[in-house]
Amino acid sequence: MQSQKQKVKLTPVSINHYIRLVYRSALFLIMLALYIIGKVQGHELILSTLENYPLFLRIVWVVFTVEMILRFIPNRLESPGCQRQFARNYQKTGEINIAIQDNNATVLVFLIWISFNMVFGGLYMAHIVDEGFMLLLCCAYSVCDMICILFFCPFQSWFLKNKCCSSCRIYNWDYAMMFTPLLFILNRYTWSLLALSLGLMFRWEITFFLHPERFSEKTNAYLRCANCTEKLCTHKKQLHSLWKNISAFYAKRAKFLRK
Numbered sequence: 001m002q003s004q005k006q007k008v009k010l011t012p013v014s015i016n017h018y019i020r021l022v023y024r025s026a027l028f029l030i031m032l033a034l035y036i037i038g039k040v041q042g043h044e045l046i047l048s049t050l051e052n053y054p055l056f057l058r059i060v061w062v063v064f065t066v067e068m069i070l071r072f073i074p075n076r077l078e079s080p081g082c083q084r085q086f087a088r089n090y091q092k093t094g095e096i097n098i099a100i101q102d103n104n105a106t107v108l109v110f111l112i113w114i115s116f117n118m119v120f121g122g123l124y125m126a127h128i129v130d131e132g133f134m135l136l137l138c139c140a141y142s143v144c145d146m147i148c149i150l151f152f153c154p155f156q157s158w159f160l161k162n163k164c165c166s167s168c169r170i171y172n173w174d175y176a177m178m179f180t181p182l183l184f185i186l187n188r189y190t191w192s193l194l195a196l197s198l199g200l201m202f203r204w205e206i207t208f209f210l211h212p213e214r215f216s217e218k219t220n221a222y223l224r225c226a227n228c229t230e231k232l233c234t235h236k237k238q239l240h241s242l243w244k245n246i247s248a249f250y251a252k253r254a255k256f257l258r259k
Helices: 002-008 012-041 046-050 054-071 103-125 131-150 154-160 171-178 180-184 188-210 232-258
Strands: none
Touching: 012 046, 012 054, 012 131, 012 232, 046 131, 054 171, 054 188, 103 131, 103 154, 103 180, 131 154, 131 171, 131 180, 171 180, 171 188, 180 188
């Protein structure tokens, strides 16, 4: 019983993810409200509307900037998935064979993501969607990023086939993927976020090229389940079990009502 209770307890890393999910969801709803209000009042540019609330705009910019800057340095409140790039988290196992099985899938994910966002970029250039839509898309991506970590990740399940976020080949691509639509919006806030996110991604890829041994569970014991400080797989399994129980309950109830 004691071990089961320990599995249920959220780790500091997990709590940090849930906090991000809450405020990113709130940000999306606020931006959606501002977008709708701006359309009703005839404002074409949502950034012009946001500039009427400079404190809000700066707070959002600072929050995401700080999040990314902290990714450049070792941080115990971050997932092992992004922390394995640092030398201090490299724990030798004695193995010399580096196993990275999802490199081809990584290229496929990159091409799919670029193609997917170029569609929206084309719609923006054709004036079918506006900058407000592109900002909302970024906010939606930021929420989906947390959903991928906490609940279900299509990249993991359909393409990369990695066991969990700790072994995810593209973990530090998240901010670059999140801010991809900002490429089409020329503004000091948007381009600075995009530039920092790309810097984070390039730093990750350079480290992978120079030190691939840090990214493989075979050569780095830091990535093994016994050393995990996140334990999100436990929560995902609990959520999946809960969903199955709910589905089974409603199926049983529907069967009873049909009698």
